[in-house]
Amino acid sequence: MSSKLLSEVGETLYGSRWQTDLSRALDVSDRTVRRWVAGTDDVPPGVYDDLQRLLTEKAAKINTMLKQGGWDWLD
Numbered sequence: 001m002s003s004k005l006l007s008e009v010g011e012t013l014y015g016s017r018w019q020t021d022l023s024r025a026l027d028v029s030d031r032t033v034r035r036w037v038a039g040t041d042d043v044p045p046g047v048y049d050d051l052q053r054l055l056t057e058k059a060a061k062i063n064t065m066l067k068q069g070g071w072d073w074l075d
Helices: 001-015 019-026 029-038 046-069
Strands: none
Touching: 001 019, 001 029, 001 046, 019 029, 019 046
């Protein structure tokens, strides 16, 4: 997995200050995530599955919110 993809997924999930939140979600230290991003250490293969799961969960939450409606306050 490229550090670019890891960064894109992290930012999509948690915003611009994503590294600490992602490290908590993956149960690794934030230093580990920083080493992955820097390319100092390789991202373990199983992390891809974890990231896919986190993205799927986030998408499901967003879809639920959209289906519930109640967005008339935006008008």
